[in-house]
Amino acid sequence: MAIRFSEEQQVFYLTTQQSEYQIKIDQYGHALHSYYGAKVDQDMSYLFSYENRGFSGNPDVVGKDRTYSLDVLPQEYPVFGMGDYRQPALEIENHDGSYGVELTYDSHEIKMEKYQLEGLPAAYQNSGESVSTLELNLYDAISKIKVQLLYGVFEEKDIITRAVTITNMGSGKVNVLKADSASLDYADKDFDVIHFHGRHNMERQYERLSLKNGAFSIGSHRGTSSHQHNPFIILSDSETTESHGNCYGMMLMYSGNFLATIEKSQYNQVRAGIGIGSRGFRYSLAHGESFTAPEAILSYSANGLEELSHHYHQFIQKNVVRGKFRDQRRPVLINNWEATYFDFTEQKLIDIARDAAGVGIELLVMDDGWFGKRDSDTSGLGDWQVNLEKIPNGLKQLADTVNKEGLKFGIWFEPEMVSEDSDMYRKHPEWSINIPGRPGIRSRDQYVLDFTRQDVRDHLVGAITEVLDSANIEYVKWDMNRSLSNVFSESLESHEHGKFYHLYILGLYEVLERLTSAYPDVLFEGCSGGGGRFDAGMLYYTPQIWTSDDTDAVERLRIQHGTSFGYPTRTNGSHVSAVPNHQTSRITPLNTRGIVAMSGSFGYELDITKLTQAEKDEVAEQVEMFKSYYNLIHEGLYYRLTNPWENESFTAWQIVSNDKKETLVSLVRTRQYANDPIAIFRLKGLDPQQIYQLDGEEKEYTGAALMASGWPVPQTNQEYQAFTYHFVCKE
Incomplete structure (x- = not known):
């Protein structure tokens, strides 16, 4: 099963073809974020750190145990006001003006179909596709706030979607001040953050930053997702490249104000959250009323950025776009x-x-x-x-x-x-x-x-x-x-x-x-x-x-x-x-x-x-x-062969058919040099055993050769010349 719950371990396991996501319900009922990454089939809560740390308070339920603090433990849906001083996913103003909400496990249900959201766009399940839903219900018995965490596991697509519904079960009115759609906690990660900033006429400009201690955020309060920032971020290991290394994507399926924040804490833990923008946001809930946060689309790749992109491309093409x-x-x-x-x-x-x-x-x-x-x-x-x-x-x-x-x-x-x-x-x-x-x-x-x-x-x-x-x-x-x-x-x-x-x-x-x-x-x-x-x-x-x-x-x-x-x-x-x-x-x-x-x-x-x-x-x-x-x-599958922010000489990209029998390579010379040096670019995604031929030529090339040794960049006598190469497998 793509979703299973171990009664003995009190762990939820959400698995796709290549990834695993774990949620631990601990002895006090707190939902802790155990793990997200490559498949391990192991309760990863053994990594949790329990030590007496100054200025990190302890919930009353733990008594005199100073080693248990929500300020250090990884939270599945962290809240403001109850001893975790990192970026919260949820901030609520109670009817009495207080801000404290403590969420503990109430119930759960596993369904063999994808959840939907009323009034909001949400990814859908195709006929014959294996998709499961986890409804994880958390509750605060004092404020009488119910939080339902929704997880959609698209097993074959290596995608996990998340959404949240917050319901006021109490008699007084409450205000939701912040409600992320997804939050992820990582221990001791040397992450880079990749985001896509811009302006009118120059959108989604790639930028990769090394994450330092403190908080880094992007967002929009313009009423739209905006030219300035896109509601999509990537966390990657510092050594991750296009084709190697771990990376995690968080995309918000929403067209209005948003906020994505990545924080590296005092103990080098990393918390990433994405959700509706909190500036100018104050969503009042009377008794029985609910607020549903928009859907977030998560994916993980152990094989670099291009594979992560392929996950999103295929998912958006087949599970988001309709009609x-x-x-x-x-x-x-x-x-x-x-x-x-x-x-x-x-x-x-x-x-x-x-x-x-x-x-x-x-x-x-x-x-x-x-x-x-x-x-x-x-x-x-x-x-x-x-x-x-x-x-x-x-x-x-x-x-x-x-x-x-x-x-x-x-x-x-x-x-x-x-x-x-x-x-x-x-x-x-x-x-x-x-x-x-x-x-x-x-x-x-x-x-x-x-x-x-x-x-x-x-x-x-x-x-x-x-x-x-x-x-x-x-x-x-x-x-x-x-x-x-x-x-x-x-x-x-x-x-x-x-x-x-x-x-x-x-x-x-x-x-x-x-x-x-x-x-x-x-x-x-x-x-x-x-x-x-x-x-x-x-x-x-x-x-x-x-x-x-x-x-x-x-x-x-x-x-x-x-x-x-x-x-x-x-x-x-x-x-x-x-x-x-x-x-x-x-x-x-x-x-x-x-x-x-x-x-x-x-x-x-x-x-x-x-x-x-x-x-x-x-x-x-x-x-x-x-x-x-x-x-x-x-x-076809899209490959970025060069980075135009790093290579001023030329930009190249490639599209490969799903059966790997055909590929179209495109290249633009962006800067001309006197007495140009020799340059070669390497193709990707081909079958190394197959023989390929370039349109109009009889010469043969193995997929292994084109990927390992590459193809020469043509010499030109002026800037902005472009070239295409269409290779097909020899019959």
Whole structure:
């Protein structure tokens, strides 16, 4: 069994193919975190340290035993206020104003199916898949707080999911101030922390730090998971590489405020926690009410970072992303945003569609500017009626005409926003988020709509439904272009505003669930100024996300490198754009832009009508190449062959088919040197016994040779040249 409980040892064993997770219920009923790592099949609580340590207090239940302290023992779900001074997973303000909560074992249940969470995205179990659930119930008899720890064990995927439900069983009201979804304790670990920071136009930048004494945290209080930090961290042994060593991943399946904290204590113990953001969070619970924390996705690898990434890639592809587009080939698209911005006409879109069809592109996406009074980003948001000055024949005829040209038709929305200069705002100013009596905070000349309100959600579902029903629309780009501030809702009581950020995300999820369920044949793509909400929570509703507003091929190398640690290739919206690039003014060859963009859900972001015939011919070759490699790129195993933060000369990556019979290797020269030294890069993931041939060549190479001795980096006479190598097994 993937989950078993030893009555004799009082230990829960959670096992996957390669990992083991242990929880010990000790003699006082405390749930202790015994172990997480490679399979050992041994009660690891023998490692617990019991010594008399100064300033580490002892619970009353242990009497005069000064060697027992929660300040030193590894906790499964540590709480604030009861003698453990490290970072807590749970902080509760009791009805009398005190903060003490002591959780002890109450009961448990093991189920042979995956738990689900009401109103929140959660990983799901496929037919025939072995998944088990542990419900571990902890209770505080004085505060009458019940905490249910949920564990989903995906045995074949080497994934353990975690979630938490907190219920107030007492008569007085309590406030939840902090509630992590998962917490892990390690004794005496020399860890590095890998995280992915950034900013708008430069998301998920890889950074690896040596963990020192003290606490390191990342998070967001912007109302979204944010451009600045991604809700995904990796703990690794200091010597861990891509292909060797221990590493642990913690990913939060949530699209709002979050906090991840890693603390190295006075005794060199390490505690890592991830959960909903605690700033501005105060979730009040009356008698019988519950709060459910979002799901966390945990994984362990003994074989380096690339294997950990493979765990997450396969899990997100098959157990997070839903609907027909999980497995169905997605169309190659062209988006008119960087081609025209707001300045387009119906005929211009038709001209783009006609030329796009000629090179094999399959979908035209009409971006911002098609609705209301929308000639710039200063007006019109919220007025989701077609602008008949730009599209005089209406959406239906435009979509029909695009369809006749041989393309599907898609459309852009920013449903969560409203412009001050809009009919919606003039009619319903109370629908926007602002504190009464306090001047508002504009960002991009827009306000955020109050998604905690049912009337707002219903209105938007109705407005979007009306648009989607009016024409043959087969794609929706869902954008969100500012952070939340001045949060307040007229629909909430004064004591409830600490719930606002979370209720906003629950409202967003409700709207997405209603629309994606009603339109299963529409491909939804998430976006928040690019990658400002790139998380597993959004991927539950939108099977791909626009990776970044930065379309520069060279900068995308680092963005896509960081993204690849946790998220699969097919979730990355990635487009070929014009040069000079609109964000950096860099000029890169069309071939390079195509090769970089193919590591994602592929498309174009330029005015194809302005390309030369030679350029159109090259685009047609790129589209055909991508289609021929689609299954390999979107289903294969992704390997990072270089780190662009360490190698300034070139960046290389590789995708290998699951049967190891085919591989596509890509390389971009990022810096040119005079009299370049010889360089070689080594392939990964091949069958060492197989014979491989490069497309168009008869020469043979063993998998062992390509992995051990490698492949030469081509010499070039200019920067930003790119190359692909497609190897297949000899028949």
